[in-house]
Amino acid sequence: MRTTREQAAQTRERIVKTAARLYREHGINGIGVADLMKEAGLTHGGFYKHFASKEALIAEACDNSLSSTRTELLRNTELASDEEAIASLVHTYLSRAHSEHPGQGCAIAALGAEAARGEAASKEVMVQGVDKLLALITRQLQRSKVKDDATTAHGVLSTLIGGLLLSRMMNSPEKSEEILRDTSDFVLKSVQK
Template identity: 40%
Template sequence: MRYSREHKQETHARIVRKAAVRLREKGAHGVGVADLMKEAGLTHGGFYAHFDSRDALVIEAFGYAMDRSIEHWRKLAEETPPDKRLAAIVESYLTPAHRDDPGHGCAITSLGAEVVRESPKTRRAFAAKVEQLIDLMADQIPDVPRKAARKQATGILAGMMGSLVLARIAGSGEFSDEILQAGREAALGRAALAKAAAKKPRAKSN
């Protein structure tokens, strides 16, 4: 039986969506192709009708997950006053709900350590999406030169992700909540310092 191109595209998208969740839950090597295909309602043999390799699926699933994060941050920024956008992103990221639901959360904190051991192609795709997040965050740091805003965004993002990883290691109790709170305060403190530094008058050269 031959399926239409639209049916194949819908099936392909379903596999990617399912893989994006399972990879974040179980890690890049914690779930097999057969399991992913079964969950999508397909046989293992049909995998290569959609993907050239397992790496191809991992890259596409990661990209899908990252695009959802970028879309969420962009929508959040659009719905928030400019001076509160960065805080809204930080506060929406470092939450118990995000900590407790890795399957629908940030792909970097779930897969970052594993991607380091993946192929150069996979790492490049991963890095490109990270850079998009940094640029989007830099857009939310007003009154700061672009280069400085991007540097600040990189530090904030790294701190946010590190805090989330530590919070997940600590579980879901009081200590974990303390880590999330400390991460929020540190991230917003870095942003406030950058803004203050940017507003200081520059010394005139003789």
């Protein structure tokens, strides 16, 4: 039975979404193609019908993950008043749910170290993701009428990623929550004019 283009596109999307989740949960090197395809409900042999290489899938999965993070942040900040825009972004990024579910979270926090050592395609996708997150942060800083220069945006993004990583490392929910809260407070105090 021949697969239609629409079916092939749906299968490819299922593989990308599965990879995006599994890479964030286990790391790029923490899951092989065979296990990834099995998790997607497909055979290992079908992988190369959809992707030229594992690196091509990694780049697409990272792009998908980054896009999902931006969409979530944007959705929450659009609901906030202008004055609360940056606070909404910070609290969404440094939420307990984001900390506890890396498979649904920011690819930069989950995969940044691996991407820095990775191949050019996935590294470029991550760099573009950083640029787009910086633009989103800058926009929310502007809406909130607080410091909105490049230095501030870089500092906010770096602190958010670091705080999220530290919260995930903690061995107790209380300590994790403390880091999320303290990082949020620090970021919001640091952006005030």
